Amino acid sequence: DSGVTQxxxxxxxxxxxxxxxxxxxxxxxxxxxxxxxSLDQGLQFLxxxxxxxxxxxxNILERFSAQQFPDLHSELNLSSLELGDSALYFCASSVxxxxxxxxxxxxxxxxxx
Amino acid sequence: xxxxxxxxxxxxxxxxxxxxxxxxxxxSESNYYLFWYKQPPSRQMILVIRQxxxxxxxxxxxxxxxxxxxxAKSFSLKISDSQLGDTAMYFCAFIVRGNxxxxxxxxxxxxxx
Numbered sequence: 112d113s114g115v116t117q118x119x120x121x122x123x124x125x126x127x128x129x130x131x132x133x134x135x136x137x138x139x140x141x142x143x144x145x146x147x148x149s150l151d152q153g154l155q156f157l158x159x160x161x162x163x164x165x166x167x168x169x170n171i172l173e174r175f176s177a178q179q180f181p182d183l184h185s186e187l188n189l190s191s192l193e194l195g196d197s198a199l200y201f202c203a204s205s206v207x208x209x210x211x212x213x214x215x216x217x218x219x220x221x222x223x224x
Numbered sequence: 225x226x227x228x229x230x231x232x233x234x235x236x237x238x239x240x241x242x243x244x245x246x247x248x249x250x251x252s253e254s255n256y257y258l259f260w261y262k263q264p265p266s267r268q269m270i271l272v273i274r275q276x277x278x279x280x281x282x283x284x285x286x287x288x289x290x291x292x293x294x295x296a297k298s299f300s301l302k303i304s305d306s307q308l309g310d311t312a313m314y315f316c317a318f319i320v321r322g323n324x325x326x327x328x329x330x331x332x333x334x335x336x337x
Contacts, residue, residue, distance in 0.1 A: 218267055
């Protein structure tokens with residue numbers, strides 16, 4: 112158990128819908144990262160927050176947005192869902208610093224029908 | 225651009241034998257950190273081992289060790305005394321300046337009786 116929690120574990124929805132994925136980092140970790148794992152794109156970095164502020168952005172679609180709240184939990188919002196958004200979404204957290212060892216949550220499996 | 229290449233999509237090894245997974249990477253940075261992550265069928269991402277680029281000594285964690293060749297930008301993972309529980313997808317990854325992890329495409333390792 113990495114100490115990072117993600118809810119829900121599984122999500123099945125229809126095209127055009129909007130969903131919210133939630134992540135709680137390890138106690139003491141200020142950084143939260145979101146990654147997408149799909150069959151065709153592999154593991155891709157989406158976005159990073161550090162202590163409530165957006166720190167880095169990767170290949171995140173404009174239909175996707177995220178935020179980190181004062182209690183440091185984070186939410187990833189996916190809207191106007193398409194079939195291609197079906198993937199495993201991971202949240203990771205780290206204490207920060209140069210080494211930045213990241214600990215991953217169990218992931219949320221999103222299926223768009 | 226920063227890239228990670230894992231040229232072996234699949235490998236198999238007999239239980240108790242030794243196997244080496246290859247990884248090469250490309251970055252213009254001189255200071256970075258390298259990781260191997262394991263993803264078993266449960267899909268959880270588990271950190272196996274890490275290596276700081278400024279350290280010449282190869283990292284070791286129990287049965288797992290790396291062969292880090294900085295000049296060649298090579299970072300292979302050796303698993304000794306392979307066990308059935310080592311069956312998983314293995315991802316090579318690196319971090320520059322404490323930001324996102326850049327992952328390779330993974331090597332599916334199967335440990336056989």
